Amino acid sequence: MSDVEPQTPDEQAPEERETSAKQEPEETPGFLDLLRPRTTLGQLAGGLLCVLLGFALVTQVRSTQRDTTFATARQDELVGILSDLSQRSERLRGDLRDLEGTKAELERDVQGGTALEEARRRATTYGLLAGTLPAEGPGIELLIGDPRGAVRSVNLLDTLQELRDAGAEVIQINEVRAGVNTYFLDAPGGIEVDGRILRAPYRFLAIGDPHTMTTALNIPGGVIKTLQNAGASTTVTPRTRLTISAVRSG
Amino acid sequence: MIALIGLVAGVVLGLLFEPTVPLWLQPYLPIAIVAALDAMFGGVRARLEGIFDEKVFVVSFVSNTIIAALIVFLGDQLGVGSQLSTGVVVVLGIRIFSNAAAIRRKLFGA
Numbered sequence: 001m002s003d004v005e006p007q008t009p010d011e012q013a014p015e016e017r018e019t020s021a022k023q024e025p026e027e028t029p030g031f032l033d034l035l036r037p038r039t040t041l042g043q044l045a046g047g048l049l050c051v052l053l054g055f056a057l058v059t060q061v062r063s064t065q066r067d068t069t070f071a072t073a074r075q076d077e078l079v080g081i082l083s084d085l086s087q088r089s090e091r092l093r094g095d096l097r098d099l100e101g102t103k104a105e106l107e108r109d110v111q112g113g114t115a116l117e118e119a120r121r122r123a124t125t126y127g128l129l130a131g132t133l134p135a136e137g138p139g140i141e142l143l144i145g146d147p148r149g150a151v152r153s154v155n156l157l158d159t160l161q162e163l164r165d166a167g168a169e170v171i172q173i174n175e176v177r178a179g180v181n182t183y184f185l186d187a188p189g190g191i192e193v194d195g196r197i198l199r200a201p202y203r204f205l206a207i208g209d210p211h212t213m214t215t216a217l218n219i220p221g222g223v224i225k226t227l228q229n230a231g232a233s234t235t236v237t238p239r240t241r242l243t244i245s246a247v248r249s250g
Numbered sequence: 251m252i253a254l255i256g257l258v259a260g261v262v263l264g265l266l267f268e269p270t271v272p273l274w275l276q277p278y279l280p281i282a283i284v285a286a287l288d289a290m291f292g293g294v295r296a297r298l299e300g301i302f303d304e305k306v307f308v309v310s311f312v313s314n315t316i317i318a319a320l321i322v323f324l325g326d327q328l329g330v331g332s333q334l335s336t337g338v339v340v341v342l343g344i345r346i347f348s349n350a351a352a353i354r355r356k357l358f359g360a
Contacts, residue, residue: 042304046293047256049311053286054260055269060279062264063271074277074332 128170131179131248135170139207139242140214145233146200153184153191155227156202160184162223166216168206170244174198177246194248210238253293277326278319281338285318286311288342291349298356318342 073081127133142159144151160178163171171178176193185192190199206213214236217224224234271279289311296302318338325334 043252045308047252050253050256051260054257055264058261058264059269
């Protein structure tokens, strides 16, 4: 240690005296003189310590390079890092809660999506009822032949109303789709339905329960009886699959 | 010369074995190394001034490292470990600089 007060040669041990004595004449030895090997026990001990120093130095440098952050940190630094991490974790947990809320809202929105699907389904139903959509399903086909021109508009209206009463959902008369405001007018050579002149034979396509509709049409004093009394021929054919392609605009 | 060889040998050994610092030693090794560096510079300076003594060198080397590590240990126990180790490093750094200045003056006369 340099700061230790220099020992005078007199205090030194005899064997060290020789080495000191050799370098004593030159008060300030040169750099090369430093490198001159001297093999005393003390020198060897110093060399050993230097081995230790170099070893520890490299070891420490290596370990510092290897794990930079935590291994060399002190306890209070680690506590600081830990509290930082806790705060960050708390913040992230808050973010998580927010995101969970958003997710729940989105899930509720998914249920809104089912409501939308429901609304779409009902829109389809109403479209079918209003006649704006083509339809397909089981039903009956009613063919009214009119060889004598005896069928009036009122007969067709009765037929339509009877079919509606029997639960027909979608009705087509020849190429006209029946709607809520369908009207029948007697016209020369036929019957005007919704602005179109229909001629015999009149063909009703009705989607609904075939059995119910057939029964309803065939009741005594009913539609078919009236038509037959008027001299028209009627044929009711149940169909398992009817396609009604005529649509009403709007 | 032996010291220089020893230093080089130690570095080579460290590079060869790639030892890991044991956990209990990790807070104290850096401070001990700085203290040892200070002792080494002091030894070189003493040698240049012609007052070098191996016994003093060895004793100061060992005691410096031990005391430095002890101070840090004590600081850790007292809860001021990082501040104290900073203080120790500052003091040792100042000493290293003054020793280096003395060596420079002896070697180059400036």
